[in-house]
Amino acid sequence: MSPHIILRVVSKLLIPMIVIFGFYVQFHGDFGPGGGFQAGVIIAVAVILYALIFGIDEAKKAVPPKLVQWGSAAGVLLYAAVGLATLVMPFAGEAVNFLDYDALHPDQSHHAGQHYGILLVELGVLITVTSVMLAIFYAFAGRVPDIPDEEW
Amino acid sequence: MLETILERFNYIPIIILMMTGLYVVIATGNLIKRLVGLSLFQTSVFLLYITIGKVFGGQPPILESAHHGEDDGYGSAGGYGAEAATGYAGAGEAEHAEEAAHNGYEAAASHGEGYGDSAHHAAEVLYSNPLPHVLILTAIVVGVATLAVGLALVVRIREAYGTIEDDALNAADYSRETGSSE
Amino acid sequence: MSGADLTQFLDYTLIAMLLAVGFAIVRLRNLFAVVMLTGVYSLLSAAWFVSLDAVDVAFTEAAVGAGISTVLMLGAMLLTAREAEAPGRGRHLAAMLVVTVAGMALFFAIPDMPVYGAADSPANSYVGASYLERTPNEIEIPNVVTAVLASYRGYDTFGEVVVIFTAALGVILLLGFNTGGARRREDEE
Numbered sequence: 001m002s003p004h005i006i007l008r009v010v011s012k013l014l015i016p017m018i019v020i021f022g023f024y025v026q027f028h029g030d031f032g033p034g035g036g037f038q039a040g041v042i043i044a045v046a047v048i049l050y051a052l053i054f055g056i057d058e059a060k061k062a063v064p065p066k067l068v069q070w071g072s073a074a075g076v077l078l079y080a081a082v083g084l085a086t087l088v089m090p091f092a093g094e095a096v097n098f099l100d101y102d103a104l105h106p107d108q109s110h111h112a113g114q115h116y117g118i119l120l121v122e123l124g125v126l127i128t129v130t131s132v133m134l135a136i137f138y139a140f141a142g143r144v145p146d147i148p149d150e151e152w
Numbered sequence: 153m154l155e156t157i158l159e160r161f162n163y164i165p166i167i168i169l170m171m172t173g174l175y176v177v178i179a180t181g182n183l184i185k186r187l188v189g190l191s192l193f194q195t196s197v198f199l200l201y202i203t204i205g206k207v208f209g210g211q212p213p214i215l216e217s218a219h220h221g222e223d224d225g226y227g228s229a230g231g232y233g234a235e236a237a238t239g240y241a242g243a244g245e246a247e248h249a250e251e252a253a254h255n256g257y258e259a260a261a262s263h264g265e266g267y268g269d270s271a272h273h274a275a276e277v278l279y280s281n282p283l284p285h286v287l288i289l290t291a292i293v294v295g296v297a298t299l300a301v302g303l304a305l306v307v308r309i310r311e312a313y314g315t316i317e318d319d320a321l322n323a324a325d326y327s328r329e330t331g332s333s334e
Numbered sequence: 335m336s337g338a339d340l341t342q343f344l345d346y347t348l349i350a351m352l353l354a355v356g357f358a359i360v361r362l363r364n365l366f367a368v369v370m371l372t373g374v375y376s377l378l379s380a381a382w383f384v385s386l387d388a389v390d391v392a393f394t395e396a397a398v399g400a401g402i403s404t405v406l407m408l409g410a411m412l413l414t415a416r417e418a419e420a421p422g423r424g425r426h427l428a429a430m431l432v433v434t435v436a437g438m439a440l441f442f443a444i445p446d447m448p449v450y451g452a453a454d455s456p457a458n459s460y461v462g463a464s465y466l467e468r469t470p471n472e473i474e475i476p477n478v479v480t481a482v483l484a485s486y487r488g489y490d491t492f493g494e495v496v497v498i499f500t501a502a503l504g505v506i507l508l509l510g511f512n513t514g515g516a517r518r519r520e521d522e523e
Contacts, residue, residue, distance in 0.1 A: 025393075032477060033389040033392075033393050033477070034393065034477075034480075035477075035484070038393045041293070041394070041401065044402065045402065048402075048405060065511045072502050079491075099485075099488040111474045114474070114485055115474075117484070122484055124495065132297065136501075137402075137406070139505045139510065140307070140406060140505075140509065141409060143307065143509060156444075160445070160447055160448075160449060174429075174436065175360060175429050176359065178425070179426055181418075181419055182419060184365055184407065184414060185368055187407070188369065191372060191399075195379050198379070199382065202391060203386060203450060205462065206386045208452075208453070210387055211387060213387070213466065214478065215470055215478060279466055280386070280388070281457065281458045282478040282479050283465065284457075285388045285390055285479045286479055286482045286483045290490070290491060292399065293398060293498060296399070296402055296406070297498040299406065299407075301504045301505055301508070303406055303409075304410075306410055306414060307410055307509060310413060316414050316415055317419050319419075319422075
């Protein structure tokens with residue numbers, strides 16, 4: 001029987017909600033406070049909470065360090081890819097600037113291109129921030145000697 | 153002179169907090185506490201920027217209506233009320249129908265007024281300056297990333313020297329260079 | 335009017351608490367207490383950010399300052415030391431001198447700063463106001479902060495993302511991921 005049964009049960013209930021809240025913050029960022037930076041940190045906190053309660057090895061099984069390494073690069077690349085896509089997609093017959101999202105969608109009356117562009121770059125920010133925070137946490141936590149149970 | 157200062161009272165605590173952080177950075181030898189002082193200083197700079205962007209009576213810079221759709225809002229509100237009224241009437245409850253229609257009309261009217269008000273309001277509503285918010289928002293995340301690099305360096309220094317007090321670090325470096333053990 | 339007065343008292347309370355926490359951080363030598371107080375300081379400044387209309391910033395500060403950086407500092411503290419040594423007398427005096435001079439210089443600069451809460455100060459007049467005017471027509475999303483962050487200043491934000499990516503790279507290079515269990519046992523000896 002684990003000594004931290006209440007912590008384990010409560011955090012098992014809380015962690016999915018934290019992740020869902022993170023995604024809400026991400027995708028509601030156009031309409032209320034929020035965005036990729038905040039959502040990325042919140043989702044990273046969910047994994048960090050998991051690691052604090054169940055141990056760093058369990059967390060590394062759930063979110064492998066390899067994934068974190070790839071993720072921190074993938075977010076930056078997604079952001080850059082959106083910028084490059086706007087460069088190659090001509091808008092109204094002429095080429096537009098790096099990260100000028102109007103080129104992404106022809107519907108100008110509702111600025112759909114801007115909405116798609118913001119969604120995509122915020123997704124890139126989310127992936128990078130989550131992965132970077134987790135990478136930093138793994139790097140520090142990988143060195144911590146396990147805390148003995150008496151110190152709780 | 154006093155009035156000039158009182159109009160700008162927000163800067164006084166921020167300067168004191170900045171100097172608190174600076175004092176910790178200079179006076180403390182412990183590297184972790186130094187980084188804490190640095191983040192105190194950093195947070196005070198964030199506060200400085202955000203207080204400059206504050207507008208009295210302003211709102212957070214989240215627009216009340218995304219685009220000029222106030223007229224649409226008015227129209228659809230009226231439509232809702234009318235629909236509700238006919239719906240009630242169509243339900244065949246004769247005694248309630250008139251009342252319901254009246255309620256629906258009133259609702260539509262008050263709703264419409266509300267929209268009209270907000271449209272009128274939106275034209276002159278004050279928002280705080282969004283620009284410092286954007287700058288500081290990214291600065292906070294970059295701040296924690298650089299703090300992590302600093303902490304990683306401190307951890308490596310601890311592993312190499314066995315201490316993180318900078319007097320002891322200086323002594324260790326000195327004895328290594330001169331070959332004397334102090 | 336009474337509402338405005340109430341929020342002002344809230345501001346004064348938060349400022350007083352920030353100052354108290356700041357001085358406590360200077361005085362304390364137990365690093366655990368110092369790190370936890372830093373989290374408290376972040377949370378208090380997040381509360382003040384809300385009262386200053388910067389909801390996005392408050393959100394970030396509460397999540398990052400009070401959450402992640404406290405965890406990181408605790409992790410680093412566990413690996414290094416639990417107590418800080420008290421500063422020596424000479425160092426204390428030197429620091430006081432620097433802080434007093436710099437603080438006085440900043441105080442003298444206060445009359446040149448924009449009036450607190452003024453809508454027509456130079457800082458609030460040009461660029462910020464123009465973003466507020468242009469966002470409904472050009473981007474059509476309600477949150478101006480997101481619009482400026484991701485669209486108008488998307489290039490800046492790209493730079494920030496690259497910076498935090500580089501920071502992660504630096505931390506991994508300095509500390510490593512320690513995928514095996516070998517190094518941990520090495521450290522414990």
